[in-house]
Amino acid sequence: MLRFLYHTPLGRLLLRPLCSRAVSRLCGRYLDSPLSRPLIAPFVRKNGIRLEDFFSDGFRCFNDCFARRIRPELRPVDPSPDALVAPCDGLLSVYPIQKGTVILAKQSVYTINDLLGGDPAASRFEGGACLVFRLCVNHYHRYCYPDGGRLVRSAFIPGELHTVRPIALEEIPVFVRNCREYALLETDHLGTVAQIEVGAMLVGKIHNHPAPERFERGDEKGMFLYGGSTVILLIEPGRIYIPEVAFALSAEESEIPVCMGERIADLADAVERPA
Numbered sequence: 001m002l003r004f005l006y007h008t009p010l011g012r013l014l015l016r017p018l019c020s021r022a023v024s025r026l027c028g029r030y031l032d033s034p035l036s037r038p039l040i041a042p043f044v045r046k047n048g049i050r051l052e053d054f055f056s057d058g059f060r061c062f063n064d065c066f067a068r069r070i071r072p073e074l075r076p077v078d079p080s081p082d083a084l085v086a087p088c089d090g091l092l093s094v095y096p097i098q099k100g101t102v103i104l105a106k107q108s109v110y111t112i113n114d115l116l117g118g119d120p121a122a123s124r125f126e127g128g129a130c131l132v133f134r135l136c137v138n139h140y141h142r143y144c145y146p147d148g149g150r151l152v153r154s155a156f157i158p159g160e161l162h163t164v165r166p167i168a169l170e171e172i173p174v175f176v177r178n179c180r181e182y183a184l185l186e187t188d189h190l191g192t193v194a195q196i197e198v199g200a201m202l203v204g205k206i207h208n209h210p211a212p213e214r215f216e217r218g219d220e221k222g223m224f225l226y227g228g229s230t231v232i233l234l235i236e237p238g239r240i241y242i243p244e245v246a247f248a249l250s251a252e253e254s255e256i257p258v259c260m261g262e263r264i265a266d267l268a269d270a271v272e273r274p275a
Contacts, residue, residue, distance in 0.1 A: 077218030
């Protein structure tokens with residue numbers, strides 16, 4: 001179905017209303033209502049979800065199930081100050097930021113300035129790294145802060161709601177067309193970090209909690225409601241060490257499964273780089 005929608009003239013015509021925020025809001029109202037409860041059992045079965053791993057008493061609607069909270073012992077957060085941790089469950093790809101752009105698979109090109117809606121802080125990430133975490137419907141859909149610190153500023157950027165699956169990335173610059181919310185974070189160990197949450201088809205709602213005066217690594221930042229979604233981290237140059245093999249895997253379109261709180265990279269000053 002997605003190939004038809006994104007790769008044929010008729011499909012692209014039908015795609016336009018499906019990617020609108022109005023359709024997403026309509027679907028969201030249904031999935032937030034008790035009428036959606038019959039969807040829960042087949043969703044759990046199809047995706048092999050172990051409800052005993054979650055706080056799961058009394059789901060009022062489908063989105064209560066979709067945004068269920070996991071038991072904290074199942075997502076321990078690496079406490080080392082030398083670690084960059086994953087902000088969410090998902091499939092990780094990493095890309096260098098060169099000349100203000102990120103080149104993804106299929107030669108899709110995104111400028112950091114566009115990702116951040118023209119925020120002047122975009123230039124801080126030149127020569128750094130872009131980490132893309134793609135969440136599928138079976139993933140845990142809450143996300144956290146990757147380090148302790150404070151919020152500098154945040155903004156919501158309205159847009160469309162395309163799927164974030166690779167088939168759409170081949171045709172459309174999804175990450176700069178979709179609704180998204182970004183936060184500039186001044187962190188304890190990583191300098192300035194941009195954390196971007198990208199909505200996707202039938203995900204009109206990115207729910208971020210009000211930022212406290214100070215947050216700690218692993219504190220819950222927010223959640224997505226129904227659908228596949230993406231979290232993006234932009235890291236300044238010289239802050240973390242990512243082995244070349246990780247960039248090579250991403251260039252070959254191989255995604256790395258990760259869990260929220262898991263150590264995914266080391267601080268640059270904490271590792272001895274290979275000669």
